[in-house]
Amino acid sequence: xxxxxxxxxxxxxxxxxxxxxxxxxxxxxxxxxxxxxxxxxxxxxxxxxxxxxxxxxxxxxxxxxxxxxxxxxxxxxxxxxxxxxxxxxxxxxxxxxxxxxxxxxxxxxxxxxxxxxxxxxxxxxxxxxxxxxxxxxxxxxxxxxxxxxxxxxxxxxxxxxxxxxxxxxxxxxxxxxxxxxxxxxxxxxxxxxxxxxxxxxxxxxxxxxxx
Numbered sequence: 001x002x003x004x005x006x007x008x009x010x011x012x013x014x015x016x017x018x019x020x021x022x023x024x025x026x027x028x029x030x031x032x033x034x035x036x037x038x039x040x041x042x043x044x045x046x047x048x049x050x051x052x053x054x055x056x057x058x059x060x061x062x063x064x065x066x067x068x069x070x071x072x073x074x075x076x077x078x079x080x081x082x083x084x085x086x087x088x089x090x091x092x093x094x095x096x097x098x099x100x101x102x103x104x105x106x107x108x109x110x111x112x113x114x115x116x117x118x119x120x121x122x123x124x125x126x127x128x129x130x131x132x133x134x135x136x137x138x139x140x141x142x143x144x145x146x147x148x149x150x151x152x153x154x155x156x157x158x159x160x161x162x163x164x165x166x167x168x169x170x171x172x173x174x175x176x177x178x179x180x181x182x183x184x185x186x187x188x189x190x191x192x193x194x195x196x197x198x199x200x201x202x203x204x205x206x207x208x209x210x211x
Contacts, residue, residue: 040058041103041104058101058103059101060097060098060101061097061101061111062097065132066118067097068134069122069132069134070088070096070097070118071088071093072088072133072134072141073145073172074086074087074088074172075087075088076142076145077169078092078173078176084181084184084185087172087175090179090181090182091175092172092176095171096168096175110167110171113167113168114167114168116164117168121144124144125140128144148161148164148165149162
C-alpha cells in the first residue's frame, strides 16, 4: 500500500474516530519505552497530490516484531471470511503504524497505549505459554484476548490491557472499513457514479416538506 493512501486513511480516521476516554490511573506515568521524539506535523493543508514515501513526513514506529504482532491481532479482530479479506491483508497494520507515528496529541496518546499493549500481549503470552503472542496457536491467542476484549467487565488486573484492546479494535475497524474491501463488506454504495439520477422519492420529499 502506498503512503498517499495511508495518509488519506489517517485524515479520514482522525475526523471519524474520537479518542477513547482513558482513565487517569491507566495512563498515569507512561513508560518511556512507549515514547519517542516528536516529529514535525504536516499542518492543516497536507499535499495529497504528492506521492509520499515511508519516512517523508515522520519516522514510522513499529519494529518488525511489533508489526508481526499487530498483524496477528488485526486478523483476530477482522479475520478473512467468505465476504472479505482479513484486516492485515488490506494494509491495516500500515494504517495503524502511520497513525501512532503521527505527531499529534491524539496519536501520541494512542502511541503509548498501542506500544505498551503489544508489549503486554507478549509478556502475558510468555507468562502463560512461554512464547510470544504471535507464536501462539489461534485458540491460545483468542483465550488471551477473551480476558481483555470487554472493558466494562474486565478483571482489575487486565484493565490497562483492556483499554489497549478497545482502542486497537477501533483503529482496526476504522482502517479496514475505509478501504474498498471494507466498504464492499458493509455494502456501502456511496461515491459510485450513476448513469442517471431522478432525485429522492416523492414520499421522502413530502415528508420533509419539499413537495
